[in-house]
Amino acid sequence: MHPIAAALTATARGTFPPVDGGWERTTPWLQGVEGVVAFTGRAFLAVGPDVPDESLTGLGADGYGGASNPRLVSALAGRGWIDVLDLVLVASGTGDPGTLVPRSDLAEHPRARHAETIRGGVTTWGYAAHDVRTVVTLGRGLGGLWEVGVEMDSAGRHTGRATIAAARGLVPADDVLVAACAPGNARSVRAFLAAGFVPVASVQLWRPERAAGFPLDRAAWP
Secondary structure, eight states: OOHHHHHHHHHHTTOOOOOSSEEEEEOOSBTTBEEEEEETTEEEEEOOTTSOHHHHHHTTOOTTTGGGOHHHHHHHHBTSOBOOOEEEEEEEOOSOOTTOEEOGGGTTSHHHHHHHHHSEEEEEEESSTTOOSOEEEEEEOGGGOEEEEEEOOTTSSSOHHHHHHHHGGGSOTTOEEEEEEOTTOHHHHHHHHHTTOEEEEEEEEEOOBOOTTOOOSGGGOO
8 A cells, every 4th residue: 555545544544644743755656646745743745766855855845834835846846737735535435326327428527637637547427417517536546545526516406515425435335535625615625524524634746847957955946
């Protein structure tokens, strides 16, 4: 199990990493995607082998927010894409998807196409064929764990809470399911909480495009 998956699985069971201000380096769990997952007082940096530990230290990585410093993330991403900083929530699967059904016709939905850039083996789910505004994606996300994404039609017949609760049934009972949600998206955060998810960490992803010789040290910051 990937170290980040192990840490998230443990937190889902109520055991958190030590609050010591430290950080741990791991390999990326998906080719071309790097990231930082930060818990209370502990952080995990998933970066490629071209970045030495000394550079991470020089950029100020620590478990008290340093590993998520925007300048550190920007330096590691180089000219690559950087995702927003998200809240990480976890819940256990239930094995009962209710009325959610496979919807391969939604694979070109923007939500699904985005999921495919940062997760592996993404599948799309939804309700009956006439509902093309509710999209649920499921794939192998943070650390290789199951990760869900949801987009709802706010005027539709299904609530966010009910859809997210049903999405928990897309994975076997007691398997850990992860969701990432922008903290400012209060409606979504409330829906995930109401569906039984709990917040445990933060995450920020990027697809690196580092130039050769790019300075990876705080001394180079303006």
